Amino acid sequence: MPRSWAGTPTRWPSSWSSCCRWPPGVSALDVGCGPGTVTGLLAAALGADHVIAVDPSAQFVEAARARCPGVDVRQAVAESLPFPTDAVDVAVAQLVVHFMTDSMVGLREMARVVVPGGVVAASVWDHAGGRGPLSPFWRGVQAVSPPNQETGEGHLPGAREGELVRLFREAGLRDVVGAEATVTQRYASFEDWWTPYTLGVGTAGDHLARLSPAARKELEAVCRRLLPPAPFEIEATAWVALGAP
Helix, strand or coil, rough: CCCCCCCCCCCCCCCCCHHCCCCCCCEEECCCCCCHHHHHHHHHHCCCEEEEEEEECHHHHHHHHHHHHCCEEECCCCHEEEECCCCCCHHHECCCCHHCCCCCHHHHHHHHHHEEEEEEEEEEEEECCCCCCCCCHHHHHHHHHHHHCCCCCCCCCCCCCCCHHHHHCCCEEEEEEEEEEEEEEEEEEHHHHEEEEHCCCCHHHHHHHHHCCCCHHHHHHHHHCCCCCCEEEEEEEEEEEEEEE
């Protein structure tokens, strides 16, 4: 059974290690868990039997189950969570809101399954501000795209300043607070950075997959020129919001 918070937290823990200081028995839901990176951190902090997770991709569900034994991982969308009302203390959507078919419905579903006094938390890269990890890729796309062609992910829900907080409030969440979080990723080579885009995952991967072989080579060459010599680091910032149901 979920264990309610003594009060509504005013902010998300400063690091995932802070999860270990949560009261015993706290339960969490990872929405859009992907291959289980955040799910695994939650399971390590709270115990696998106190964590549940969902993702619409059957492949990601299989990967998350293998990565996080003992966690209840199900194939489902955020807009229709297969859990009862007041099922968990915390629901998180890490870099997921902008991929939801209907972000408002998804956030309301997250609020529904969280107990009174619990926490709903989400983050979205600052794509509109050009501070997301994919920004160098989209700058390369803009350099080779026809004029006035829309590129990037800045138009997606929650991807610009203040929008994620607004979505939380419109979804009916209370005591909503916003913040931003910055991380740095080091790449040993250009190929280390470029290869994930060739796998066809996400908006950037879809864009690359639709290009002709010649256009892909042109974009790769432009990105090589835009990025610093390897090894290099890319700093990325995400908007963060949390609130109470």
